[in-house]
Amino acid sequence: xxxxxxxxxxxxxxxxxxxxxxxxxxxxxxxxxxxxxxxxxxxxxxxxxxxxxxxxxxxxxxxxxxxxxxxxxxxxxxxxxxxxxxxxxxxxxxxxxxxxxxxxxxxxxxxxxxxxxxxxxxxxx
Numbered sequence: 536x537x538x539x540x541x542x543x544x545x546x547x548x549x550x551x552x553x554x555x556x557x558x559x560x561x562x563x564x565x566x567x568x569x570x571x572x573x574x575x576x577x578x579x580x581x582x583x584x585x586x587x588x589x590x591x592x593x594x595x596x597x598x599x600x601x602x603x604x605x606x607x608x609x610x611x612x613x614x615x616x617x618x619x620x621x622x623x624x625x626x627x628x629x630x631x632x633x634x635x636x637x638x639x640x641x642x643x644x645x646x647x648x649x650x651x652x653x654x655x656x657x658x659x660x
Contacts, residue, residue: 559659563591566651577605582653583644622659633657
């Protein structure tokens with residue numbers, strides 16, 4: 536099969552928009568001033584660079600309708616607070632559901648809001 540440059544460009548664009556079945560970690564970022572954020576990040580990447588899912592006082596599935604992006608791919612968090620706490624791909628297909636996975640806090644993080652640590656609570660395999 537011979538691929539033209541147009542075919543390759545179209546296939547590349549389609550693949551760039553396709554979600555992958557990634558592994559994610561979910562937890563809470565606690566800042567030195569006491570405020571907390573819901574946080575999600577790709578497993579194996581720096582938790583300090585988490586995607587913000589709202590303040591810890593709100594339901595993360597309600598923040599932005601549960602939509603978030605990591606590595607330029609969009610996902611949706613669903614079922615917060617229930618037994619079906621899952622991540623969906625942007626097209627609505629299933630990605631993974633949460634498993635209890637508390638880990639030791641990751642410290643040494645800072646951004647324009649101050650210094651903080653991230654505590655993992657769940658893992659999405």
